[in-house]
Amino acid sequence: MASEFFDKVYKVVRLIPEGKVTTYGHIARFLGETRSARVVGYAMNASHNDSSIPAHRVVNRSGVLTGKHFFTGSTLMQDLLESEGIKVIEDQVQSFESHLWNPIDHLDQEPFIDNIIG
DNA sequence: CACCTGACTGAAT
DNA sequence: AATTCAGCCAGGT
Numbered sequence: 001m002a003s004e005f006f007d008k009v010y011k012v013v014r015l016i017p018e019g020k021v022t023t024y025g026h027i028a029r030f031l032g033e034t035r036s037a038r039v040v041g042y043a044m045n046a047s048h049n050d051s052s053i054p055a056h057r058v059v060n061r062s063g064v065l066t067g068k069h070f071f072t073g074s075t076l077m078q079d080l081l082e083s084e085g086i087k088v089i090e091d092q093v094q095s096f097e098s099h100l101w102n103p104i105d106h107l108d109q110e111p112f113i114d115n116i117i118g
Numbered sequence: 119c120a121c122c123t124g125a126c127t128g129a130a131t
Numbered sequence: 132a133a134t135t136c137a138g139c140c141a142g143g144t
Contacts, residue, residue: 005140024126028139034127036139041125046141060126067125 005031009043010050011116012103016057019084020101021093023061030103031117045070056080063096 012027024037033039044055044067056077060066068077068091078088087094107113 003140025128028126033139035137037126037128038124038138039126039140042123042140042142044125055125058125061128065125070125 005033005036005039006043006046008116009040010047010053013044013047013053013055013058015103015110015113015116016054016101019086019099021057021059021063021081021086021096021099022101022103023059023063025061026100026102026104027058041067054080057084057101059093059096063093063100065091065093 008031009027012030013022016022024040025034027040028034028037040058044053044058047053047055048070055067056065056071058067065077065081065088068074071077071080078091081088081093086099093099103110103113
C-alpha cells in the first residue's frame, strides 16, 4: 500500500530514461521534500515487488549502488545498469555526473511531470 | 501505545 | 576534513 508520497516517488522513478540514473535526494527535492531522501529509499524497498519501477537507476548521492543488496543476486543491479551503457566498478557508477538525470532539470521539458506533482 | 529501524542527505560540530 | 545529528514516512516489535 503506497502513500501519496510513495506514489509520487514511483512515478518519478519510472520517468528515468534508460542509461541514466538519479539519486534519492534529487527525487526527494523534486517532490519538495528535500529532507525525505531516506523515505525515497524506503519507498523503493516497499516497491520491491513492482517490476515496472527501474529501481536500479536510483543510487545515492555519490553514485554508489547502495540498494544492490536488495536485488536478486549480488550483481543484478550492476548488470542492469551496464546493460544500459552505464559502467559500474565496485558498486560505484563511473562518470556518475554525466549519467545523472536530474528531474528538476526537466521540469520545463517534460509536461507529464506536472501530473506527478498534480 | 512507545520505540526502533531503514536503498539518504545536508548542516552543524 | 571527518564525524555526528536531526529530519523525513511507514511498518515492525
